[in-house]
Amino acid sequence: MGIDDSVTAGHLQELRRGTVVLAALAALRTPGYGYALLESLTTAGIHVDANTLYPLLRRLEKQGLLTSEWNTDEPRPRKFYRTSPDGEQLVATLTAEWHRLDDSLRNLTEEI
Amino acid sequence: MTELTDRYVYAATRFVTDQDERVELDRELRERIADTVDGHRSAGLGPAEAEERALTELGDPLRVSAAYRERPMYLIGPRHYFAWQRVMVIVLATAPWIVGVIDLIVMISTREPVETVIAGTISTIVMVAVQAAFWITLGFAVAERVTTPADGDVDRWTPERLPQLPESTGRGKLSDLIASLVFLVIVAGLIVWQRFGSLVVVDGERMPVLDPALWDVWIPVMFLLLALEAVHAVWVYRTGWTWPAAIVNLPISLAWGALLGWLFVSGRLLNPDFLDRVGLSQGAIDRSQPYVLAVLAVIIAWELVDGFYKAYRRGRQ
Structure with missing residues (x-):
């Protein structure tokens, strides 16, 4: 009997959840707005739902990891987010952790 | 922006009381909707269809609003x-x-x-x-x-909060037996003491609290009930709180309630001379009736429920 598709999907989602924060903070070192970030992440192979990403940007801003500014130069105002110094620091911490986890998991999975 | 988008944004922002927060949320949602509509249009959808699809993807405006504002979407969460x-x-x-x-x-x-x-x-x-x-x-x-x-x-949870393991089947607790017997002896002692050792002394004679006429029939009945309670306590100690023990507890407790309640209501429980002496009028006694009976009923009810609850818990093991 194979694994239920929805079970697999659920675990994949769990595994990817934390990586969205790292991807967004890393990408926004170049300022960007919600939809552009969504597209660039998708192009980069990071699949994230819009209903997850937009609230996440707000949360990261509230935590001081992103700063935001409304760009009203164009006819359509857009909120541009940019990674703050605190955000940069978190990118470094999360990246280091990501590599550490990768090594650990490689050791574990290669033993099997 | 069409009316449909306006309605969506209105639905998502109308319960936001803070003016600045509402304006901000309004602008963010409009930006997101417009960008999403553009995305769908460049994929070949018509304007109306693209807007419809964009709003459907956003989903329930109240839910979106709660997610943006990090408001709980439940009444009572895991913390409480x-x-x-x-x-x-x-x-x-x-x-x-x-x-x-x-x-x-x-x-x-x-x-x-x-x-x-x-x-x-x-x-x-x-x-x-x-x-x-x-x-x-x-x-x-x-x-x-x-x-x-x-x-x-x-x-905050601490290990001290852990419940005791259920008492092993069979015997009741010795501490319960001792407590019951000591209590019964004290009650019996008080009944005798109030007759011969009452603190209210009139003309060199001690004045009983309970009506002396009760000694003919009802005080002996009380002693009988106390003796039955003692036997019952020993029984519970030997077998634990079984269903029969809980059921026998019922008539004993009810007999206490009925006896004391009836004697009190009919004015035969307390010694009239004693009441006179301590300055309690019959009117005051009558007015206190409902409260005294209520307290009595609560005590009796507690006794009964406690017995059945213990029998139920024991039966589950």
């Missing part, structure tokens, strides 16, 4: 759930029944017709239960919204 549950169980297991019994006694003592008494008691119990459940839940729902996780767990 078990505290809420604990309080509910304790309050619902006690308050409605206590108030119901008091209400019952008051109505009986005011000589209401039996249908009124039954209907009134049931409606009191239901009302108290509904009120208690509502206010407790409201309180926890408010606490959920005014406290933040950083405030820490209000209901």
